[in-house]
Amino acid sequence: MGNKIQFIDRLRLGLAVSVAKSVTFIVRSLHLGAASVLPGSIARRIEPRILELLSQQVKNGVILIAGTNGKTTTALLLCTILERKGYRIAHNSTGANLENGLMTALLESTNLLGTLDVDYAILEVDENIVPKVLKPLQPRIILCLNLFRDQLDRYGEVDTISKRWTKVISTLPAETVVIPNADDPTLSNLGQQLPQRVLFFGLNEPEHYLEAMPHAVDSIYCPRCGHSLDYKGVYLSHLGDFTCPKCGFNKSKPTLESSEWSQILVGLYNKYNTLAAATAAIELGVDETTIRDSINNFQAAFGRAEDLVINGKRVRILLSKNPVGTNETIRVVTESTDKTTLLVLNDRTPDGTDVSWIWDVDTEKLVERGGTLVVSGDRVYDLALRLRYSEKSPQNNLNLIVEENLQNAIATALEHTPDNETLHILPTYSAMLEVREILTGRKIL
Numbered sequence: 001m002g003n004k005i006q007f008i009d010r011l012r013l014g015l016a017v018s019v020a021k022s023v024t025f026i027v028r029s030l031h032l033g034a035a036s037v038l039p040g041s042i043a044r045r046i047e048p049r050i051l052e053l054l055s056q057q058v059k060n061g062v063i064l065i066a067g068t069n070g071k072t073t074t075a076l077l078l079c080t081i082l083e084r085k086g087y088r089i090a091h092n093s094t095g096a097n098l099e100n101g102l103m104t105a106l107l108e109s110t111n112l113l114g115t116l117d118v119d120y121a122i123l124e125v126d127e128n129i130v131p132k133v134l135k136p137l138q139p140r141i142i143l144c145l146n147l148f149r150d151q152l153d154r155y156g157e158v159d160t161i162s163k164r165w166t167k168v169i170s171t172l173p174a175e176t177v178v179i180p181n182a183d184d185p186t187l188s189n190l191g192q193q194l195p196q197r198v199l200f201f202g203l204n205e206p207e208h209y210l211e212a213m214p215h216a217v218d219s220i221y222c223p224r225c226g227h228s229l230d231y232k233g234v235y236l237s238h239l240g241d242f243t244c245p246k247c248g249f250n251k252s253k254p255t256l257e258s259s260e261w262s263q264i265l266v267g268l269y270n271k272y273n274t275l276a277a278a279t280a281a282i283e284l285g286v287d288e289t290t291i292r293d294s295i296n297n298f299q300a301a302f303g304r305a306e307d308l309v310i311n312g313k314r315v316r317i318l319l320s321k322n323p324v325g326t327n328e329t330i331r332v333v334t335e336s337t338d339k340t341t342l343l344v345l346n347d348r349t350p351d352g353t354d355v356s357w358i359w360d361v362d363t364e365k366l367v368e369r370g371g372t373l374v375v376s377g378d379r380v381y382d383l384a385l386r387l388r389y390s391e392k393s394p395q396n397n398l399n400l401i402v403e404e405n406l407q408n409a410i411a412t413a414l415e416h417t418p419d420n421e422t423l424h425i426l427p428t429y430s431a432m433l434e435v436r437e438i439l440t441g442r443k444i445l
Helices: 007-030 038-046 050-055 071-084 099-108 129-135 159-170 187-194 269-283 288-298 323-334 354-360 365-368 380-389 406-415 429-440
Strands: 061-066 089-091 122-125 141-144 177-180 230-236 239-243 305-312 313-318 339-346 369-374 396-400 422-427
Touching: 007 038, 007 050, 007 099, 007 396, 038 050, 038 099, 038 323, 050 099, 061 071, 061 129, 071 089, 071 122, 071 239, 071 269, 071 288, 071 305, 089 099, 089 141, 099 129, 122 129, 129 159, 141 187, 141 269, 177 187, 177 269, 177 396, 230 323, 269 288, 305 429, 313 323, 313 429, 323 354, 323 365, 323 422, 339 429, 354 380, 369 380, 380 396, 406 422, 406 429, 422 429
Parallel strands: 061 122, 061 141, 089 122, 141 177, 313 422, 339 369, 339 422, 369 396
Antiparallel strands: 230 239, 305 313
8 A cells, every 4th residue: 555545544445354354245145236326425424534545555546437428338348448458446336426436436346455456447427426535535537527517406507517527627736637628618618717737528520410409508608708619519408519609619639530430329418428438548548459358348337328138028228317318218219110119217216306307308299200109107197287388280190198107107018019110218216227127126225
């Protein structure tokens, strides 16, 4: 552990690690869950500096991945790339991205003496706690994926979050590398203001522009002067090619040419995840052959464009937890020829208790194509009402089925799915965990 940790810290850290590992063993032995949060919570009570003491032992540095959408997929892809090069990785693979989850992920790779023997720690971090964890983590690379409205009852508007990020990131060492999304005006501006080394990722493929700007648009005003931005086109939400006609602010130049990089997962949003991971991997010295091979053989994280076969039928789970993400998963569905979709809306703490965001989703595109839509979840009737309001004509070909019981809803959706088609399931976060437990018989958290 070097000279960074004093003797008294070693003792306290060793005790914290021993207790945490005991808790992990008990929870898993009794099949109470994956123990992805509780061990870190208990360890922190014993050693409040545990996040700092563990992260400073990571040999080649911490890679922090923050943003509203895409964290889990980007983190898993980057982890896959680095592991193919033989590196040992600590990673919060369950998606537990608050402080206790980060601690638990590091504890998982720690021995009983508190020694952490890994080359990199890849940590996806909830956007709201970035200011809290940057100082103890001292990341080598920070990936800033996007900022969209998400759980406003907890977080507030994107401008507030971006200002917090800018303030705290600017205090980090000069050698820190920051990789923001060039297509997000807020993050493009953030990168242009920072004193650290900044690389950008983004798209340069006008053929993928949306026909019109969607309702779920969060940041179409210049982050510097407040004037309306001029867009050549948007790829999703407010992400696109923009300039400010008043002050001259414009999109930063991405490091990689997006058209030269393929993607393996469905959805244009996954192209952003691919480019983010590839940009970070190249910065870490990984050769392009390894990166491209990893992308081409990549398996989706649970619930994120995850494909399953249930009773001989294909099922695709597309996590849909906010307006932008849901618009993109609807785009995936409407671009397919499949005509059966299950939507599940919950309003629990992991989802955000305010479900008014469903009125910002362009559900009209899903409804107007017809087919069978099955709805379920804690707020099933709110969702059904939203879909009914999306009908332009009562004489369309929509078959809307409302089913309160999720297990029955899944069974009904499968029954309506022909053998040669795929059932698309669009659940919020807690709903996604329930769906997977029903489909696979095992819990994630």
